[in-house]
Amino acid sequence: MTLRSTISAKPQVWATALAIAVAVALLAYVFGRGGYVVTVMGFAVIYGVFVTGLNLFMGYAGQASFGQNAFAALGGYGTAVLCADYGLEPIVALVLSATLSAVIALIVGYPTLRLRGHYLAMATFALGLITYELSIEQSGLTRGFMGFSGIPPLGLGRFQLLSERAQLAVFILIMLLGVWVARRLRGSRFGRALLAIGESEPAANALGIQVFRYKLVAFVIAAVYASVAGSMFAHFVGYISPEVFGLSMVTLSFTMLYVGGIGTLWGPIAGAVLVSFLPQLLRGFRDMQDIIYCLALIVILIFVPKGLASLWSLAVRRSDVPAER
Protein backbone atom coordinates (compact mmCIF):
# COMPACT_ATOMS: atom_id res chain seq x y z
CA MET A 1 0.00 0.00 0.00
CA THR A 2 1.29 3.39 -0.89
CA LEU A 3 1.59 6.16 1.62
CA ARG A 4 -0.88 8.12 -0.43
CA SER A 5 -3.57 5.49 -0.34
CA THR A 6 -3.11 5.03 3.39
CA ILE A 7 -3.79 8.69 3.90
CA SER A 8 -6.79 8.63 1.61
CA ALA A 9 -8.10 5.35 3.00
CA LYS A 10 -10.90 7.06 4.85
CA PRO A 11 -12.55 8.94 1.98
CA GLN A 12 -12.15 5.78 -0.08
CA VAL A 13 -14.08 3.80 2.50
CA TRP A 14 -16.83 6.42 2.52
CA ALA A 15 -16.99 6.62 -1.25
CA THR A 16 -17.17 2.81 -1.51
CA ALA A 17 -19.88 2.69 1.14
CA LEU A 18 -21.86 5.36 -0.70
CA ALA A 19 -21.52 3.60 -4.05
CA ILE A 20 -22.62 0.29 -2.51
CA ALA A 21 -25.53 2.02 -0.77
CA VAL A 22 -26.71 3.53 -4.04
CA ALA A 23 -26.45 0.16 -5.79
CA VAL A 24 -28.31 -1.65 -2.99
CA ALA A 25 -31.03 1.02 -2.88
CA LEU A 26 -31.47 0.78 -6.64
CA LEU A 27 -31.68 -3.01 -6.55
CA ALA A 28 -34.10 -2.94 -3.60
CA TYR A 29 -36.32 -0.55 -5.55
CA VAL A 30 -36.10 -2.61 -8.74
CA PHE A 31 -36.82 -5.96 -7.11
CA GLY A 32 -39.49 -4.47 -4.84
CA ARG A 33 -41.29 -2.58 -7.57
CA GLY A 34 -41.12 -5.31 -10.20
CA GLY A 35 -42.74 -4.89 -13.61
CA TYR A 36 -41.11 -2.83 -16.31
CA VAL A 37 -38.43 -1.51 -13.94
CA VAL A 38 -37.06 -5.06 -13.82
CA THR A 39 -37.09 -5.14 -17.62
CA VAL A 40 -35.17 -1.87 -17.83
CA MET A 41 -32.68 -3.09 -15.24
CA GLY A 42 -32.28 -6.32 -17.17
CA PHE A 43 -31.33 -4.38 -20.29
CA ALA A 44 -28.97 -2.22 -18.22
CA VAL A 45 -27.21 -5.32 -16.89
CA ILE A 46 -26.98 -6.90 -20.36
CA TYR A 47 -25.44 -3.69 -21.64
CA GLY A 48 -23.23 -3.66 -18.57
CA VAL A 49 -21.69 -6.93 -19.74
CA PHE A 50 -21.40 -5.65 -23.30
CA VAL A 51 -19.65 -2.39 -22.41
CA THR A 52 -17.36 -3.99 -19.82
CA GLY A 53 -15.91 -6.05 -22.66
CA LEU A 54 -15.84 -3.13 -25.08
CA ASN A 55 -14.08 -1.11 -22.40
CA LEU A 56 -11.16 -3.54 -22.40
CA PHE A 57 -10.63 -2.88 -26.09
CA MET A 58 -11.57 0.81 -26.23
CA GLY A 59 -10.86 2.07 -22.75
CA TYR A 60 -7.72 0.13 -21.90
CA ALA A 61 -6.14 -0.65 -25.26
CA GLY A 62 -7.44 2.63 -26.73
CA GLN A 63 -8.78 1.15 -29.97
CA ALA A 64 -12.09 1.99 -31.63
CA SER A 65 -14.59 -0.70 -32.56
CA PHE A 66 -17.88 0.32 -34.14
CA GLY A 67 -18.72 -3.27 -34.93
CA GLN A 68 -19.03 -4.95 -31.58
CA ASN A 69 -22.76 -5.39 -32.20
CA ALA A 70 -21.77 -8.09 -34.72
CA PHE A 71 -20.67 -10.34 -31.87
CA ALA A 72 -23.79 -9.59 -29.84
CA ALA A 73 -25.78 -10.69 -32.89
CA LEU A 74 -23.73 -13.88 -33.12
CA GLY A 75 -24.40 -14.60 -29.46
CA GLY A 76 -28.09 -13.80 -29.77
CA TYR A 77 -28.70 -15.84 -32.89
CA GLY A 78 -26.42 -18.62 -31.68
CA THR A 79 -28.48 -18.97 -28.53
CA ALA A 80 -31.77 -18.65 -30.43
CA VAL A 81 -30.95 -21.31 -33.02
CA LEU A 82 -29.24 -23.72 -30.65
CA CYS A 83 -31.87 -23.48 -27.90
CA ALA A 84 -35.08 -23.11 -29.89
CA ASP A 85 -34.27 -25.24 -32.94
CA TYR A 86 -31.88 -27.78 -31.49
CA GLY A 87 -33.04 -27.86 -27.88
CA LEU A 88 -29.58 -27.34 -26.41
CA GLU A 89 -29.02 -26.28 -22.81
CA PRO A 90 -28.83 -22.44 -22.55
CA ILE A 91 -25.41 -22.59 -20.92
CA VAL A 92 -24.09 -24.88 -23.66
CA ALA A 93 -25.55 -22.61 -26.34
CA LEU A 94 -24.03 -19.57 -24.66
CA VAL A 95 -20.57 -21.14 -24.47
CA LEU A 96 -20.74 -22.45 -28.06
CA SER A 97 -21.85 -19.04 -29.38
CA ALA A 98 -19.14 -17.26 -27.40
CA THR A 99 -16.53 -19.68 -28.74
CA LEU A 100 -17.71 -19.07 -32.29
CA SER A 101 -17.58 -15.32 -31.66
CA ALA A 102 -14.03 -15.63 -30.36
CA VAL A 103 -12.95 -17.59 -33.43
CA ILE A 104 -14.58 -15.10 -35.78
CA ALA A 105 -13.08 -12.16 -33.86
CA LEU A 106 -9.69 -13.79 -34.27
CA ILE A 107 -10.16 -14.28 -38.01
CA VAL A 108 -11.63 -10.83 -38.59
CA GLY A 109 -9.26 -9.09 -36.20
CA TYR A 110 -6.14 -10.54 -37.77
CA PRO A 111 -6.28 -8.34 -40.88
CA THR A 112 -8.33 -5.41 -39.54
CA LEU A 113 -6.36 -4.71 -36.36
CA ARG A 114 -3.36 -3.78 -38.46
CA LEU A 115 -5.35 -0.67 -39.25
CA ARG A 116 -5.35 2.31 -36.95
CA GLY A 117 -7.61 5.18 -35.97
CA HIS A 118 -10.29 6.04 -38.51
CA TYR A 119 -9.43 3.11 -40.74
CA LEU A 120 -9.93 0.65 -37.91
CA ALA A 121 -13.21 2.39 -37.04
CA MET A 122 -14.42 2.04 -40.65
CA ALA A 123 -13.40 -1.61 -40.89
CA THR A 124 -15.14 -2.55 -37.65
CA PHE A 125 -18.16 -0.50 -38.68
CA ALA A 126 -18.38 -2.62 -41.83
CA LEU A 127 -18.28 -5.74 -39.68
CA GLY A 128 -21.48 -4.64 -37.92
CA LEU A 129 -23.19 -3.82 -41.22
CA ILE A 130 -22.22 -7.15 -42.80
CA THR A 131 -23.59 -9.06 -39.82
CA TYR A 132 -26.81 -7.07 -40.01
CA GLU A 133 -27.21 -7.93 -43.69
CA LEU A 134 -26.41 -11.58 -43.04
CA SER A 135 -28.99 -11.80 -40.27
CA ILE A 136 -31.62 -10.59 -42.74
CA GLU A 137 -30.46 -12.62 -45.75
CA GLN A 138 -29.87 -15.94 -44.00
CA SER A 139 -33.55 -16.22 -43.21
CA GLY A 140 -33.44 -20.03 -43.14
CA LEU A 141 -31.35 -19.76 -40.00
CA THR A 142 -32.39 -16.42 -38.54
CA ARG A 143 -36.00 -16.08 -39.80
CA GLY A 144 -34.94 -12.82 -41.53
CA PHE A 145 -36.23 -9.40 -40.60
CA MET A 146 -39.38 -10.87 -39.08
CA GLY A 147 -37.24 -11.89 -36.17
CA PHE A 148 -36.75 -15.05 -34.15
CA SER A 149 -39.28 -15.76 -31.43
CA GLY A 150 -39.88 -18.56 -28.98
CA ILE A 151 -36.45 -18.50 -27.37
CA PRO A 152 -36.72 -20.15 -23.94
CA PRO A 153 -35.67 -18.25 -20.81
CA LEU A 154 -32.38 -18.94 -19.10
CA GLY A 155 -32.33 -22.23 -17.24
CA LEU A 156 -30.53 -25.42 -16.40
CA GLY A 157 -32.01 -28.83 -17.21
CA ARG A 158 -35.70 -28.87 -16.33
CA PHE A 159 -35.29 -25.82 -14.12
CA GLN A 160 -36.19 -22.57 -15.90
CA LEU A 161 -35.97 -19.00 -14.69
CA LEU A 162 -39.56 -18.13 -15.48
CA SER A 163 -39.78 -14.78 -13.74
CA GLU A 164 -37.92 -11.74 -14.97
CA ARG A 165 -36.80 -11.09 -11.40
CA ALA A 166 -35.01 -14.46 -11.25
CA GLN A 167 -33.39 -13.89 -14.64
CA LEU A 168 -32.25 -10.45 -13.52
CA ALA A 169 -30.67 -11.91 -10.38
CA VAL A 170 -28.66 -14.39 -12.49
CA PHE A 171 -27.76 -11.64 -14.96
CA ILE A 172 -26.35 -9.54 -12.14
CA LEU A 173 -24.17 -12.48 -11.12
CA ILE A 174 -22.95 -12.87 -14.71
CA MET A 175 -22.19 -9.16 -14.86
CA LEU A 176 -20.27 -9.28 -11.58
CA LEU A 177 -18.28 -12.19 -12.96
CA GLY A 178 -17.53 -10.08 -16.03
CA VAL A 179 -16.38 -7.16 -13.89
CA TRP A 180 -14.26 -9.51 -11.80
CA VAL A 181 -12.55 -10.85 -14.92
CA ALA A 182 -11.96 -7.30 -16.19
CA ARG A 183 -10.51 -6.36 -12.82
CA ARG A 184 -8.14 -9.31 -12.78
CA LEU A 185 -7.00 -8.47 -16.29
CA ARG A 186 -6.54 -4.81 -15.43
CA GLY A 187 -4.24 -5.55 -12.51
CA SER A 188 -1.91 -7.86 -14.42
CA ARG A 189 1.00 -7.82 -16.82
CA PHE A 190 -1.55 -8.28 -19.61
CA GLY A 191 -3.63 -5.32 -18.42
CA ARG A 192 -0.61 -3.08 -18.03
CA ALA A 193 0.41 -3.91 -21.59
CA LEU A 194 -3.08 -2.91 -22.84
CA LEU A 195 -2.93 0.38 -20.93
CA ALA A 196 0.52 1.03 -22.38
CA ILE A 197 -0.77 0.43 -25.92
CA GLY A 198 -3.72 2.72 -25.24
CA GLU A 199 -1.40 5.57 -24.31
CA SER A 200 1.44 5.23 -26.79
CA GLU A 201 2.02 2.43 -29.24
CA PRO A 202 5.62 3.41 -30.03
CA ALA A 203 6.48 3.51 -26.33
CA ALA A 204 4.79 0.16 -25.72
CA ASN A 205 6.65 -1.31 -28.66
CA ALA A 206 9.96 0.06 -27.40
CA LEU A 207 9.39 -1.73 -24.09
CA GLY A 208 9.00 -5.04 -25.88
CA ILE A 209 5.19 -5.24 -25.85
CA GLN A 210 3.88 -7.05 -28.93
CA VAL A 211 1.31 -4.41 -29.77
CA PHE A 212 -0.60 -6.23 -32.49
CA ARG A 213 -0.94 -9.46 -30.53
CA TYR A 214 -2.24 -7.72 -27.43
CA LYS A 215 -4.77 -5.72 -29.44
CA LEU A 216 -6.00 -8.91 -31.06
CA VAL A 217 -6.43 -10.67 -27.73
CA ALA A 218 -8.31 -7.66 -26.31
CA PHE A 219 -10.56 -7.67 -29.37
CA VAL A 220 -11.33 -11.37 -28.94
CA ILE A 221 -12.12 -10.92 -25.23
CA ALA A 222 -14.42 -8.00 -26.02
CA ALA A 223 -16.15 -10.18 -28.62
CA VAL A 224 -16.77 -12.88 -26.01
CA TYR A 225 -18.37 -10.33 -23.66
CA ALA A 226 -20.52 -9.04 -26.54
CA SER A 227 -21.58 -12.55 -27.46
CA VAL A 228 -22.57 -13.38 -23.89
CA ALA A 229 -24.57 -10.14 -23.75
CA GLY A 230 -26.31 -11.15 -26.98
CA SER A 231 -27.19 -14.57 -25.55
CA MET A 232 -28.53 -12.96 -22.38
CA PHE A 233 -30.69 -10.63 -24.44
CA ALA A 234 -32.17 -13.52 -26.42
CA HIS A 235 -33.16 -15.36 -23.23
CA PHE A 236 -34.46 -12.25 -21.51
CA VAL A 237 -36.79 -11.05 -24.25
CA GLY A 238 -37.42 -14.41 -25.91
CA TYR A 239 -37.36 -12.66 -29.25
CA ILE A 240 -34.60 -11.16 -31.39
CA SER A 241 -34.47 -9.47 -34.76
CA PRO A 242 -31.71 -7.90 -36.85
CA GLU A 243 -32.77 -4.46 -35.58
CA VAL A 244 -32.01 -5.43 -32.00
CA PHE A 245 -28.32 -5.73 -32.83
CA GLY A 246 -28.30 -2.78 -35.22
CA LEU A 247 -26.47 0.48 -35.18
CA SER A 248 -28.37 1.79 -32.16
CA MET A 249 -26.49 -0.75 -30.08
CA VAL A 250 -23.21 0.89 -31.10
CA THR A 251 -24.31 4.44 -30.29
CA LEU A 252 -25.93 3.36 -27.05
CA SER A 253 -22.86 1.48 -25.85
CA PHE A 254 -20.54 4.38 -26.72
CA THR A 255 -22.81 6.73 -24.78
CA MET A 256 -22.67 4.40 -21.79
CA LEU A 257 -18.88 4.18 -21.94
CA TYR A 258 -18.35 7.92 -22.06
CA VAL A 259 -21.09 8.88 -19.62
CA GLY A 260 -19.91 6.27 -17.15
CA GLY A 261 -16.19 6.79 -17.58
CA ILE A 262 -14.21 4.96 -20.25
CA GLY A 263 -11.11 3.15 -19.03
CA THR A 264 -12.46 2.65 -15.50
CA LEU A 265 -13.74 -0.58 -13.98
CA TRP A 266 -17.20 0.39 -12.70
CA GLY A 267 -17.77 3.45 -14.87
CA PRO A 268 -19.17 1.50 -17.83
CA ILE A 269 -21.63 -0.28 -15.50
CA ALA A 270 -22.73 3.03 -13.98
CA GLY A 271 -23.10 4.42 -17.51
CA ALA A 272 -25.17 1.43 -18.62
CA VAL A 273 -27.56 1.84 -15.68
CA LEU A 274 -27.90 5.61 -16.02
CA VAL A 275 -28.35 5.62 -19.79
CA SER A 276 -30.91 2.80 -19.54
CA PHE A 277 -32.97 4.49 -16.85
CA LEU A 278 -32.71 8.06 -18.08
CA PRO A 279 -35.47 7.73 -20.73
CA GLN A 280 -37.75 6.17 -18.09
CA LEU A 281 -37.11 9.02 -15.66
CA LEU A 282 -37.94 11.52 -18.39
CA ARG A 283 -41.21 9.95 -19.51
CA GLY A 284 -43.14 12.73 -17.82
CA PHE A 285 -41.83 15.18 -20.40
CA ARG A 286 -43.79 13.38 -23.13
CA ASP A 287 -42.98 15.02 -26.50
CA MET A 288 -39.96 16.76 -25.05
CA GLN A 289 -38.55 13.50 -23.75
CA ASP A 290 -35.91 12.90 -26.44
CA ILE A 291 -34.73 16.48 -26.35
CA ILE A 292 -34.38 16.48 -22.56
CA TYR A 293 -32.61 13.11 -22.77
CA CYS A 294 -30.02 14.50 -25.18
CA LEU A 295 -29.63 17.67 -23.14
CA ALA A 296 -29.06 15.60 -20.01
CA LEU A 297 -26.30 13.61 -21.75
CA ILE A 298 -24.67 16.80 -23.03
CA VAL A 299 -24.79 18.39 -19.57
CA ILE A 300 -23.21 15.30 -18.05
CA LEU A 301 -20.42 15.27 -20.62
CA ILE A 302 -19.76 18.98 -20.13
CA PHE A 303 -19.64 18.93 -16.35
CA VAL A 304 -18.30 15.42 -15.80
CA PRO A 305 -16.24 14.96 -18.97
CA LYS A 306 -14.43 11.92 -17.64
CA GLY A 307 -17.69 10.23 -16.77
CA LEU A 308 -19.50 9.28 -13.60
CA ALA A 309 -16.47 7.32 -12.41
CA SER A 310 -14.49 10.54 -12.11
CA LEU A 311 -16.92 11.65 -9.36
CA TRP A 312 -15.58 8.72 -7.42
CA SER A 313 -11.94 9.73 -7.75
CA LEU A 314 -12.99 13.28 -6.94
CA ALA A 315 -14.34 11.99 -3.66
CA VAL A 316 -11.25 9.90 -3.00
CA ARG A 317 -8.53 12.40 -3.89
CA ARG A 318 -8.53 16.10 -4.39
CA SER A 319 -6.32 16.04 -7.49
CA ASP A 320 -7.72 15.37 -10.95
CA VAL A 321 -5.99 12.01 -11.17
CA PRO A 322 -8.15 9.67 -13.24
CA ALA A 323 -9.86 6.87 -11.40
CA GLU A 324 -8.02 3.62 -11.03
CA ARG A 325 -11.07 1.49 -11.05
Added chain:
Amino acid sequence: MTLLSVSNLTKSFGGIVANDSVSFDLNEGDIYAVIGPNGAGKTTLFNLISGVLRPTSGSVQYAGRDITGLAQADIAALGVVRTYQLVQLFRQRTVEENVQIGFHLATRGGVGAALFRPGWVRRQERMVREKSRELLRLVGLESQAGLVADKLPYGQQRLLKIARAMAAGPKLLMLDEPAAGLDTQETSVLGDVIQRINDQGITIVLIEHDMNLVMRMATRITVLDFGKKIAEGTPVEVKVNPAVLAAYLGEAELE
Protein backbone atom coordinates in the same frame (compact mmCIF):
# COMPACT_ATOMS: atom_id res chain seq x y z
CA MET B 1 36.56 -6.70 -20.47
CA THR B 2 34.94 -5.69 -23.72
CA LEU B 3 31.16 -5.68 -23.47
CA LEU B 4 30.21 -4.14 -26.78
CA SER B 5 32.33 -4.11 -29.88
CA VAL B 6 31.22 -2.13 -32.90
CA SER B 7 33.25 -2.76 -36.01
CA ASN B 8 33.11 -1.01 -39.38
CA LEU B 9 29.43 -0.25 -38.91
CA THR B 10 28.02 1.43 -42.01
CA LYS B 11 24.50 2.56 -42.80
CA SER B 12 23.51 4.35 -45.96
CA PHE B 13 20.10 5.74 -46.79
CA GLY B 14 20.19 5.95 -50.57
CA GLY B 15 23.13 8.22 -51.33
CA ILE B 16 23.53 9.48 -47.79
CA VAL B 17 25.97 7.62 -45.60
CA ALA B 18 24.71 8.17 -42.06
CA ASN B 19 27.35 5.96 -40.46
CA ASP B 20 30.59 5.38 -42.31
CA SER B 21 32.63 2.47 -41.02
CA VAL B 22 32.33 3.34 -37.33
CA SER B 23 34.29 1.18 -34.89
CA PHE B 24 34.75 1.36 -31.15
CA ASP B 25 34.95 -0.91 -28.12
CA LEU B 26 33.11 -0.47 -24.89
CA ASN B 27 34.40 -1.98 -21.66
CA GLU B 28 32.20 -3.30 -18.92
CA GLY B 29 31.57 -0.56 -16.38
CA ASP B 30 32.22 2.27 -18.81
CA ILE B 31 30.23 5.42 -19.09
CA TYR B 32 30.79 5.89 -22.78
CA ALA B 33 29.73 9.05 -24.56
CA VAL B 34 29.04 9.52 -28.26
CA ILE B 35 29.19 13.16 -29.21
CA GLY B 36 29.20 15.15 -32.41
CA PRO B 37 27.39 18.00 -34.14
CA ASN B 38 23.75 17.65 -35.19
CA GLY B 39 23.34 15.21 -38.05
CA ALA B 40 26.60 13.43 -37.27
CA GLY B 41 24.82 10.06 -37.16
CA LYS B 42 24.68 9.50 -33.42
CA THR B 43 21.08 8.38 -33.22
CA THR B 44 21.54 6.21 -36.33
CA LEU B 45 24.42 4.52 -34.53
CA PHE B 46 22.12 3.85 -31.55
CA ASN B 47 19.42 2.52 -33.88
CA LEU B 48 21.92 0.14 -35.48
CA ILE B 49 23.16 -1.18 -32.16
CA SER B 50 19.69 -1.60 -30.63
CA GLY B 51 18.20 -3.28 -33.69
CA VAL B 52 15.84 -0.54 -34.82
CA LEU B 53 17.76 -0.37 -38.10
CA ARG B 54 19.80 -3.00 -39.91
CA PRO B 55 23.31 -1.95 -40.84
CA THR B 56 24.35 -1.88 -44.50
CA SER B 57 27.61 -3.52 -43.46
CA GLY B 58 29.75 -4.07 -40.40
CA SER B 59 28.94 -5.88 -37.19
CA VAL B 60 27.99 -5.45 -33.54
CA GLN B 61 29.34 -7.89 -30.95
CA TYR B 62 27.76 -7.91 -27.50
CA ALA B 63 29.23 -10.01 -24.70
CA GLY B 64 31.06 -12.11 -27.25
CA ARG B 65 27.96 -12.64 -29.36
CA ASP B 66 27.13 -11.31 -32.79
CA ILE B 67 23.91 -9.30 -32.45
CA THR B 68 24.07 -7.60 -35.85
CA GLY B 69 20.62 -7.34 -37.37
CA LEU B 70 18.76 -9.08 -34.53
CA ALA B 71 15.24 -7.84 -33.76
CA GLN B 72 14.88 -5.01 -31.28
CA ALA B 73 13.04 -7.13 -28.72
CA ASP B 74 15.66 -9.90 -28.88
CA ILE B 75 18.49 -7.45 -28.33
CA ALA B 76 16.61 -5.91 -25.41
CA ALA B 77 16.08 -9.37 -23.96
CA LEU B 78 19.87 -9.87 -24.02
CA GLY B 79 20.25 -6.84 -21.78
CA VAL B 80 20.81 -3.96 -24.20
CA VAL B 81 18.09 -1.46 -23.32
CA ARG B 82 17.77 2.07 -24.58
CA THR B 83 15.73 5.19 -24.05
CA TYR B 84 14.51 7.15 -27.02
CA GLN B 85 14.63 10.85 -27.58
CA LEU B 86 11.12 10.90 -28.96
CA VAL B 87 9.31 8.06 -27.22
CA GLN B 88 7.07 9.40 -24.54
CA LEU B 89 6.02 8.31 -21.11
CA PHE B 90 2.57 6.87 -20.49
CA ARG B 91 1.34 10.29 -19.49
CA GLN B 92 -2.01 9.42 -17.96
CA ARG B 93 -0.63 6.53 -15.91
CA THR B 94 0.97 6.98 -12.56
CA VAL B 95 4.71 7.23 -12.10
CA GLU B 96 4.73 3.81 -10.49
CA GLU B 97 2.68 2.22 -13.29
CA ASN B 98 5.11 3.58 -15.86
CA VAL B 99 7.92 1.68 -14.21
CA GLN B 100 5.75 -1.42 -13.75
CA ILE B 101 4.96 -1.46 -17.48
CA GLY B 102 8.72 -1.36 -18.04
CA PHE B 103 8.96 -4.83 -16.47
CA HIS B 104 7.16 -6.35 -19.45
CA LEU B 105 10.22 -8.00 -20.95
CA ALA B 106 11.53 -9.12 -17.58
CA THR B 107 8.28 -10.90 -16.69
CA ARG B 108 5.87 -13.33 -18.33
CA GLY B 109 2.24 -14.40 -18.30
CA GLY B 110 -0.87 -13.60 -20.33
CA VAL B 111 -4.63 -13.78 -19.89
CA GLY B 112 -4.65 -17.14 -18.13
CA ALA B 113 -2.05 -16.01 -15.62
CA ALA B 114 -4.04 -12.82 -15.01
CA LEU B 115 -7.30 -14.67 -14.35
CA PHE B 116 -6.09 -17.54 -12.21
CA ARG B 117 -3.13 -15.87 -10.54
CA PRO B 118 -1.15 -18.97 -9.65
CA GLY B 119 1.60 -18.71 -7.05
CA TRP B 120 4.34 -17.74 -9.48
CA VAL B 121 2.23 -14.87 -10.82
CA ARG B 122 1.60 -13.52 -7.32
CA ARG B 123 5.30 -13.74 -6.54
CA GLN B 124 6.11 -12.05 -9.81
CA GLU B 125 3.64 -9.23 -9.14
CA ARG B 126 5.16 -8.72 -5.69
CA MET B 127 8.60 -8.64 -7.29
CA VAL B 128 7.40 -6.04 -9.83
CA ARG B 129 5.97 -3.84 -7.06
CA GLU B 130 9.07 -4.06 -4.90
CA LYS B 131 11.53 -3.51 -7.73
CA SER B 132 9.49 -0.60 -9.09
CA ARG B 133 9.83 1.01 -5.68
CA GLU B 134 13.55 0.38 -5.68
CA LEU B 135 13.96 1.94 -9.11
CA LEU B 136 11.91 4.98 -8.13
CA ARG B 137 14.14 5.33 -5.08
CA LEU B 138 17.17 5.04 -7.35
CA VAL B 139 16.08 7.98 -9.48
CA GLY B 140 14.64 9.88 -6.51
CA LEU B 141 10.97 9.76 -7.51
CA GLU B 142 9.71 7.57 -4.70
CA SER B 143 7.51 10.25 -3.15
CA GLN B 144 5.84 10.90 -6.53
CA ALA B 145 4.93 7.24 -7.12
CA GLY B 146 1.17 7.84 -7.10
CA LEU B 147 1.27 10.94 -9.26
CA VAL B 148 0.14 10.91 -12.88
CA ALA B 149 3.31 11.03 -15.02
CA ASP B 150 2.06 14.07 -16.90
CA LYS B 151 2.21 16.11 -13.70
CA LEU B 152 5.94 15.60 -13.21
CA PRO B 153 8.27 18.45 -14.07
CA TYR B 154 10.25 17.92 -17.27
CA GLY B 155 13.47 16.92 -15.56
CA GLN B 156 11.75 14.30 -13.45
CA GLN B 157 9.97 12.89 -16.50
CA ARG B 158 13.42 12.25 -17.91
CA LEU B 159 14.41 10.40 -14.74
CA LEU B 160 11.21 8.36 -14.95
CA LYS B 161 12.11 7.33 -18.50
CA ILE B 162 15.41 6.05 -17.18
CA ALA B 163 13.73 4.17 -14.33
CA ARG B 164 11.33 2.61 -16.86
CA ALA B 165 14.24 1.49 -19.03
CA MET B 166 15.99 0.08 -15.97
CA ALA B 167 12.97 -2.12 -15.30
CA ALA B 168 13.83 -4.23 -18.33
CA GLY B 169 17.01 -5.27 -16.48
CA PRO B 170 19.74 -3.85 -18.72
CA LYS B 171 23.41 -4.76 -18.56
CA LEU B 172 24.04 -2.03 -21.10
CA LEU B 173 21.87 1.07 -20.84
CA MET B 174 21.76 3.35 -23.88
CA LEU B 175 20.60 6.90 -23.24
CA ASP B 176 19.76 9.14 -26.19
CA GLU B 177 20.30 12.78 -25.18
CA PRO B 178 19.08 12.38 -21.60
CA ALA B 179 19.90 15.99 -20.70
CA ALA B 180 18.28 17.67 -23.70
CA GLY B 181 16.14 20.56 -22.51
CA LEU B 182 17.10 20.23 -18.86
CA ASP B 183 18.42 23.14 -16.81
CA THR B 184 21.74 22.96 -14.94
CA GLN B 185 20.14 21.86 -11.69
CA GLU B 186 18.17 19.08 -13.41
CA THR B 187 21.21 18.02 -15.41
CA SER B 188 23.23 17.75 -12.23
CA VAL B 189 20.58 15.48 -10.67
CA LEU B 190 20.56 13.43 -13.88
CA GLY B 191 24.33 13.07 -13.66
CA ASP B 192 24.04 11.74 -10.11
CA VAL B 193 21.42 9.21 -11.19
CA ILE B 194 23.56 8.01 -14.10
CA GLN B 195 26.48 7.66 -11.70
CA ARG B 196 24.38 5.64 -9.24
CA ILE B 197 23.22 3.31 -12.02
CA ASN B 198 26.80 2.89 -13.17
CA ASP B 199 27.84 2.13 -9.58
CA GLN B 200 25.46 -0.84 -9.71
CA GLY B 201 27.70 -2.30 -12.40
CA ILE B 202 25.59 -1.27 -15.38
CA THR B 203 27.53 -0.10 -18.41
CA ILE B 204 26.22 3.10 -19.94
CA VAL B 205 26.51 4.57 -23.39
CA LEU B 206 25.01 7.97 -23.98
CA ILE B 207 24.55 10.46 -26.76
CA GLU B 208 24.78 13.91 -25.30
CA HIS B 209 25.19 17.51 -26.32
CA ASP B 210 25.73 18.86 -22.82
CA MET B 211 29.53 19.00 -22.73
CA ASN B 212 29.71 19.69 -19.01
CA LEU B 213 27.83 16.48 -18.33
CA VAL B 214 29.89 14.51 -20.83
CA MET B 215 33.20 15.80 -19.50
CA ARG B 216 32.12 15.12 -15.93
CA MET B 217 30.74 11.61 -16.44
CA ALA B 218 32.32 9.91 -19.42
CA THR B 219 35.18 7.47 -19.06
CA ARG B 220 35.67 7.46 -22.83
CA ILE B 221 34.26 9.43 -25.72
CA THR B 222 33.78 8.82 -29.42
CA VAL B 223 33.29 11.85 -31.65
CA LEU B 224 31.30 11.51 -34.86
CA ASP B 225 31.14 14.03 -37.67
CA PHE B 226 29.27 13.44 -40.93
CA GLY B 227 28.90 9.77 -40.04
CA LYS B 228 32.61 9.18 -39.50
CA LYS B 229 34.46 8.68 -36.26
CA ILE B 230 36.92 11.54 -36.08
CA ALA B 231 38.31 10.98 -32.60
CA GLU B 232 38.18 8.72 -29.58
CA GLY B 233 39.68 9.01 -26.15
CA THR B 234 39.29 10.23 -22.61
CA PRO B 235 37.52 13.57 -22.04
CA VAL B 236 40.88 15.31 -21.63
CA GLU B 237 42.21 13.88 -24.88
CA VAL B 238 39.09 14.69 -26.86
CA LYS B 239 38.90 18.24 -25.54
CA VAL B 240 42.20 19.20 -27.12
CA ASN B 241 41.90 17.12 -30.29
CA PRO B 242 42.24 19.49 -33.29
CA ALA B 243 39.82 17.46 -35.45
CA VAL B 244 37.15 17.73 -32.75
CA LEU B 245 37.64 21.46 -32.34
CA ALA B 246 37.40 21.85 -36.09
CA ALA B 247 34.15 19.86 -36.26
CA TYR B 248 32.55 21.85 -33.48
CA LEU B 249 33.91 25.33 -34.14
CA GLY B 250 34.48 25.23 -37.87
CA GLU B 251 37.77 24.96 -39.67
CA ALA B 252 38.24 28.63 -40.55
CA GLU B 253 38.58 29.91 -37.01
CA LEU B 254 41.36 27.50 -36.28
CA GLU B 255 43.56 28.33 -39.22
